[in-house]
Amino acid sequence: MDTTLTEALTGQLRATKDGARLAMAMVAGEIDNAGAHERMRTIEHLGDTQRARLVVELESVLITPIHREDLLRLSSAIDDVLDALRDFVRATHLYRLPRQTCFTPLLDQVIAGIDALDEAVRHLTSKPSAAVGDALAAKQAGGAVRRRYQYEIARIFAGELTADKMKERELARLLEIAGTCPIRRPRTRSTTWPTASTTPWPACRPRWSSNGPSPRMPPTNCAAPSPRSAPRSRTRCSPPRRPACPRWATPS
Numbered sequence: 001m002d003t004t005l006t007e008a009l010t011g012q013l014r015a016t017k018d019g020a021r022l023a024m025a026m027v028a029g030e031i032d033n034a035g036a037h038e039r040m041r042t043i044e045h046l047g048d049t050q051r052a053r054l055v056v057e058l059e060s061v062l063i064t065p066i067h068r069e070d071l072l073r074l075s076s077a078i079d080d081v082l083d084a085l086r087d088f089v090r091a092t093h094l095y096r097l098p099r100q101t102c103f104t105p106l107l108d109q110v111i112a113g114i115d116a117l118d119e120a121v122r123h124l125t126s127k128p129s130a131a132v133g134d135a136l137a138a139k140q141a142g143g144a145v146r147r148r149y150q151y152e153i154a155r156i157f158a159g160e161l162t163a164d165k166m167k168e169r170e171l172a173r174l175l176e177i178a179g180t181c182p183i184r185r186p187r188t189r190s191t192t193w194p195t196a197s198t199t200p201w202p203a204c205r206p207r208w209s210s211n212g213p214s215p216r217m218p219p220t221n222c223a224a225p226s227p228r229s230a231p232r233s234r235t236r237c238s239p240p241r242r243p244a245c246p247r248w249a250t251p252s
Contacts, residue, residue, distance in 0.1 A: 005061065005071065006125065008054035012078050013118045015047035019085040020114055020178075024107045026089060027100040033093040040089045047082045051075050066124075074121075077182040081114065084178035088171060095167040102155075102168065106148050106175040113141030113179055138182060145179025 019040060026036040054075050058068055092100065120134035152172045156165050 004057045005054060005064070006121065008050050008057060009071075009075065009078070009121045010118065011050035012047050012054070012075060012082075013114060013121060015043050015050060016078055016082045016085070017111065017114050017118065019043045019047075019082050019089075020107060020111045023085055023089055023092075024104070024111070026092060027103045027107065029100075033089075033096070036089050037093040040086050044082060044086050047079065051079055074182075078117070080181040081110075081178050084174055084181065085110075088174040088178065091167075091171055091174060095171070097164060097167055097171075102152065103171060103175060106145060106152065106172065106179070109141055109145040109148055110175060110179045113138045113145065113182065116141055117182060142180045142182060145176060149173070149176035149179075 022031070022036055022039055022043065025031045026033060031039075054071070058064075058071065064071060116134050116138035120131045120138060123131040123134060149172055153169065156169050156172070159165070
């Protein structure tokens with residue numbers, strides 16, 4: 001894989017890891033909620049910059065070790081993790097809970113999953129077999145986050161439900177989303193993938209009309225080529241067929 005793609009993914013993961021560590025420092029009391037909220041904006045901007053860089057590089061690279069859709073799906077999952085951490089820091093700043101150390105076990109598992117995913121991306125080109133093991137470790141960390149979330153919900157509902165308890169439940173839910181985003185994204189294939197210009201692929205334009213070439217005409221009989229069979233013709237758009245003229249209407 002091109003080194004620029006690896007650098008873009010690792011840069012996005014680095015920003016996500018910084019966001020998780022910032023959330024950990026906030027719940028530990030090392031930084032106030034307002035300061036963490038301001039710093040998270042900068043971290044989120046860095047992550048979005050790296051994701052945009054990956055999308056641009058995918059337009060020019062020819063060969064990738066895995067499908068382009070899978071690379072974009074991975075980048076989107078990493079972006080979802082950072083967004084969930086941003087929402088957690090923002091909600092913590094707004095809720096002003098007096099006790100936040102209860103979220104430390106959840107954040108520990110979230111950071112462990114991010115680290116495992118980072119190792120998987122680094123080994124994607126040099127050691128593919130090791131990347132599979134790292135990806136499995138990231139999935140196991142996501143399962144641990146889900147179990148920790150269930151324990152936290154059981155603790156919250158064990159006592160009297162107050163406003164602070166409901167706030168804790170909402171914050172725990174945001175961390176559960178951050179820890180399970182990479183393992184629960186649907187594996188759906190699509191014939192389109194986003195680009196810098198948001199242009200769908202393939203771009204199909206008609207090459208024939210009754211009055212000559214017309215780029216404004218809507219495409220007719222356009223379809224993406226089948227991945228199992230090569231197209232029979234060079235053009236992807238076939239001209240519209242004229243209806244057959246009956247014999248009795250043929251001019252003499």
